[in-house]
Amino acid sequence: MNGMVDYALHYQRLGYSVVPIDKKSKRAITKYKDKTFSEHEIRLLWRDRPDANIAIKTTDFFVIDIDVKEDVNGFDSLKEWDLAQYIPPTLSARTPSGGRHIYLKKPPGVEISQDIKIRPGIDIKGNPNNYVLVPPSNNMRGRYEWDLSVEDMAVAPQEIVEILQKEKPAGTPLSFTTNYTPREFSSKTAKLFEQIVFGFGDEGGRNDALASFVGGLLFRGVDEEATYLLAKIANHYTPSPLPNDELDRTFESMLRKELDRRGGT
Known part of the structure; x- marks a missing residue:
């Protein structure tokens, strides 16, 4: 294969929904929600x-x-998680950070959603409009590489599905999130910190709250990538999160x- 487009077409022909990704930000460079590109x-x-990285939904x-x-090693977290014992031999890839992407098929009729930081250093990516970078995508730290010791993607065992569904409530917005109102005496900076764990509020004001949150962090000199990640975390704790493309x-x-x-x- 001569270039990234050839790899992108290869994944598309295998039946995956391909998304072009900006190398620096890891963000999609075009609208992709509910789309499958021809x-x-x-x-x-x-x-x-031509140098865009490749993700699949x-x-x-x-x-x-x-x-x-x-400051965190996801492999240590995985060792301490009872889910680890049920992971079957399955397709996986090494990431530039030295981490790993472990791929599992969803059992028929089962939904698996995104869960950021379900364990320190571990995310679950599974929403139909989530995506994951695939080889030969790369960044300044290195490239993604398939572990060819197992070339097939296994179906997730029922034990893993049950663990993820059981632990999901711990990762969903808490019951007091929708009633959160910034205190009058909170500083603007304090409100930004509070939004990270309380979210952006109810549907009517989510976009304005997100814009204010992002603008406030960038104005204070917070790194662009860090701001984007914090926005995703805050959105995760929003009662009805904004779609990824809207964010x-x-x-x-x-x-x-x-x-x-x-x-x-």
Whole structure:
């Protein structure tokens, strides 16, 4: 294969829904919610961005995403999690951080949703509009590589499904989230911290709250990638989370505004 577009087409022909991803931000470079791009559309997308990374949507499978950072090691968390004993031999990939993506098919009729930080250093990616980066995607830390010791994706055992469904309430918004109102005496910075764990409120004000949250962090000099991750975490704890593509659009809009502001100073 000569380029990223060839790999993207290979995944598309295998039946996966392919999404082009910006290398720096890990964000989709086009709208992708509820879309499956054709071969022609993929060729056009990668013609405009030939170095774009490749992601596939977690439609009928999910991924146990194990991350390794200076302050947290997802492999240590996995060892302490009873779910680990039920993981069968299955397709997996090494990530640039030294982590791993473990792929499992969803059993028929079973829904698996996104769960950020279900364990320290471990995310679950499984919503039909979530995506996961696949080889040969790469960044400044390295590239994603398939572990070829097992080439087939196994069906998730019932034990894993039950554990994820059992633990989901611990990762969903708490009952007091919808009633959260910032205290009058809270500083603007304190309100930003509070939104990370309380979310963006009810449906009527979610977009404005997200825009204010992103703008407030960027204005305070928070790193762009960190701001995006914090926005995703806050959205996760929102009673009715914003769709990923809507979150991305709002983030991009506020980022452009902030970059314009900096350019004008």
